[in-house]
Amino acid sequence: MATRTDAPTRREQILKEAARLFAERGFHGVGVDEIGAAVGISGPGLYRHFAGKDAMLAELLVGISEQLLTGAKRRLAEADGAVGRGSGGGAAPEATGRPAGGTGRRPTGRDPEAVLDSLIEGHIDFALDDRPLITLHDRELDRLRDSDRKRVRQLQRQYVELWVSVLREVYPGLAEPAARSAVHSVFGLLNSTPHLGRPGSSPGRASTAELLHRMARGAFGAAATG
Amino acid sequence: MATRTDAPTRREQILKEAARLFAERGFHGVGVDEIGAAVGISGPGLYRHFAGKDAMLAELLVGISEQLLTGAKRRLAEADGAVGRGSGGGAAPEATGRPAGGTGRRPTGRDPEAVLDSLIEGHIDFALDDRPLITLHDRELDRLRDSDRKRVRQLQRQYVELWVSVLREVYPGLAEPAARSAVHSVFGLLNSTPHLGRPGSSPGRASTAELLHRMARGAFGAAATG
DNA sequence: CAGGGAGGTTAGCGGTCGTTAACCTGGAGG
DNA sequence: CCTCCAGGTTAACGACCGCTAACCTCCCTG
Numbered sequence: 001m002a003t004r005t006d007a008p009t010r011r012e013q014i015l016k017e018a019a020r021l022f023a024e025r026g027f028h029g030v031g032v033d034e035i036g037a038a039v040g041i042s043g044p045g046l047y048r049h050f051a052g053k054d055a056m057l058a059e060l061l062v063g064i065s066e067q068l069l070t071g072a073k074r075r076l077a078e079a080d081g082a083v084g085r086g087s088g089g090g091a092a093p094e095a096t097g098r099p100a101g102g103t104g105r106r107p108t109g110r111d112p113e114a115v116l117d118s119l120i121e122g123h124i125d126f127a128l129d130d131r132p133l134i135t136l137h138d139r140e141l142d143r144l145r146d147s148d149r150k151r152v153r154q155l156q157r158q159y160v161e162l163w164v165s166v167l168r169e170v171y172p173g174l175a176e177p178a179a180r181s182a183v184h185s186v187f188g189l190l191n192s193t194p195h196l197g198r199p200g201s202s203p204g205r206a207s208t209a210e211l212l213h214r215m216a217r218g219a220f221g222a223a224a225t226g
Numbered sequence: 227m228a229t230r231t232d233a234p235t236r237r238e239q240i241l242k243e244a245a246r247l248f249a250e251r252g253f254h255g256v257g258v259d260e261i262g263a264a265v266g267i268s269g270p271g272l273y274r275h276f277a278g279k280d281a282m283l284a285e286l287l288v289g290i291s292e293q294l295l296t297g298a299k300r301r302l303a304e305a306d307g308a309v310g311r312g313s314g315g316g317a318a319p320e321a322t323g324r325p326a327g328g329t330g331r332r333p334t335g336r337d338p339e340a341v342l343d344s345l346i347e348g349h350i351d352f353a354l355d356d357r358p359l360i361t362l363h364d365r366e367l368d369r370l371r372d373s374d375r376k377r378v379r380q381l382q383r384q385y386v387e388l389w390v391s392v393l394r395e396v397y398p399g400l401a402e403p404a405a406r407s408a409v410h411s412v413f414g415l416l417n418s419t420p421h422l423g424r425p426g427s428s429p430g431r432a433s434t435a436e437l438l439h440r441m442a443r444g445a446f447g448a449a450a451t452g
Numbered sequence: 453c454a455g456g457g458a459g460g461t462t463a464g465c466g467g468t469c470g471t472t473a474a475c476c477t478g479g480a481g482g
Numbered sequence: 483c484c485t486c487c488a489g490g491t492t493a494a495c496g497a498c499c500g501c502t503a504a505c506c507t508c509c510c511t512g
Contacts, residue, residue, distance in 0.1 A: 027252065048488075049489090053469095178429065185415045207404075211407055218444040218445045219415060219444045220441075223437060269461090274460075
């Protein structure tokens, strides 16, 4: 139930193109005819797959939020299992002032630093691989029906709170409001990928990911240096 | 010619409300009737002040870009005059690994650290005081006529390059592409203010500004730690 | 006290857009 | 071979939206 391996179905094709177009020109700036044309069919043919334009946006935003949250939960559980391992072998910068041995109650993870690195790595992967979705994520939320918007906001809040709790395990001195602000700000930092020149630009994907990772850790560390 | 002190004219009133509405619901999501209603007049009365809806957006975006750039230039010149002073007495975190005495050619500023802090401070002030404009700035650029878009992009690029050159004075080891990416990412961090809960929320304005400042410096420092 | 322009108003036109209706078609299943 | 349905097509409707036209009304000025 985690990752699909089938051939891309029509629905998915439509969603992908719709995401790209919405990100480029905004929800109201894209017509259904354009979305249809992007997948080879024209105009109202889309209504065989979706109830309407709103439904496409809703499915996109809910899907993004769920994907982010479940990915984060999975990484947290993985790091909980393999203690001390960085899971993907990604960039794990030096510890930024590890606190002594303060054994405050820690919800799940064993090595908070590794969990935080894993969360950052996951978010960066998402931001680099699905730039249109990242763009939509905090831009077109208000165009949703109330029920969908509530659901998305709930998922987003869970995601943020997960980061906040992990962050406060790494930096116990960080107050909760400050931690929440810091998390939102680091999301802003990581979600800047759409402004970083198209994929294949100046620096490669790997070095961009490393740079973002270092900066995120640096920002968190500075936030904790009250 | 820098800051206005007159009473807010009708044009400015309209621009302010239009910015708020555009930021909330997107350019295409707002009708001229709503903008008119927001300032007490209704519908086509706006056309006594603006050539059209596009003209409002254009004036907003060009104005933002000019304000950011001229503000940055002014701060750079001020710091050039008063050596060693942080100009506004704002938060100036500890030097994050000041390089030895590498006297590489420095375009203008005398104390690069102070200039960088001043740039950060200015951007934070703008991001905190004009959230709708910050939102519009990187969201509705593509809705402009070609000439206006070109102008805005040119101003934005100058602004970025100014940051890049100052940043590379502080961290001479930082390669230019990495510096540019770092600057864009820190903009993403600083521009996260719209997500930080409405003004008057948990932490006060001053502490939020300090937090953002520390995080920006921390992110830059980490970017330079290659 | 004319008069004229700045700054409104309402009515309405033309175009666009989301959505529905009605129809068509190729291929799988009995 | 007939049937039927998934997945298309085009035509068209109704709503909305940006903008213009025509008109009105203070208020300032000579």
